[in-house]
Amino acid sequence: MPITIDKQNGATVISVRGEIDHHSARTIMENIDNTISSTLPMRLVLDLSSVTFMDSSGIAVLLRALRQMDQLGGNLRVVGIPSQPRRVLDAAGIGRLITLE
Amino acid sequence: MKALDQTTVVFTSRSANEGFARAVAACFATQLDPTLDEIADIKTAVSEAVTNAIVHAYPNTLGKITMRLRLLEDLQLEIQIKDGGVGIPDVEQARTPLFTTGNEERSGMGFTIMESFMDTVKVRSTVGKGTTVTMRRRIARRVGGGQ
Secondary structure (H helix, E strand, C coil), X not given: CCEEEEEECCEEXXXXXXXXXXXXXXXXXXXXXXXXXXXXXXXXXXXXXXXXXXXXXXXXXXXXXXXXXXXXXXEEEEECCCHHHHHHHHHHCHHHCCEEC | XXXXXXXXXXXXXXXXXXXXXHHHHHHHHHHHCCCHHHHHHHHHHHHHHHHHHXXXXXXXXXXXXXXXXXXXXXXXXXXXXXXXXXXXXXXXXXXXXXXXXXXXXXXXXXXXXXXXXXCEEEEEEECCCEEEEXXXXXXXXXXXXXX
């Protein structure tokens, strides 16, 4: 499974590993969906520090997680963003929608 | 413009080949002694163009994707991704940020990313015949860089 799940200070922390592209995005989305529906977190943290590559498929993954957390009335933070994914998120202006740390 | 070096790879429109195409483009670009950021930009742009071909050109079938890499004499890297798929009816609309005809795994930001990371992006498409995306990126020459 390309993600690991942890609890830290009451927040659910999902760490994504490896490459996020169209090939891997569906599996990662399903894993995040399952985690959200089973834990119903008020605070979700996506940790991207072990992501080695991300293209615009990763944007779709983040926006889907954001929509689900909005529906729950919860909060999403994205942390540990390496340089290459950061450039993709900046080019798409995602920082206007999601808290990127 | 004359090419100092070129290579062409042809692969099937399977999503597993997205990583393959990125790796080939990155390897070809290394002869320009690029920075890690430049390599990352090239891999990202290739990933977007190849994913578009896999998702949109061949929506319900597998087809052939041709990636041609050229090192031009003015030290620009040219990447051409060509498919023989369904084509794009309205290229300008397809290039609009957030526009997508794909499912929820697509963000509609593919062309925006390509345009951000490459110097030029040209799209030629004929409905029923296919699409060719040609991107160029000048690699900054560094002191002590390769010849």
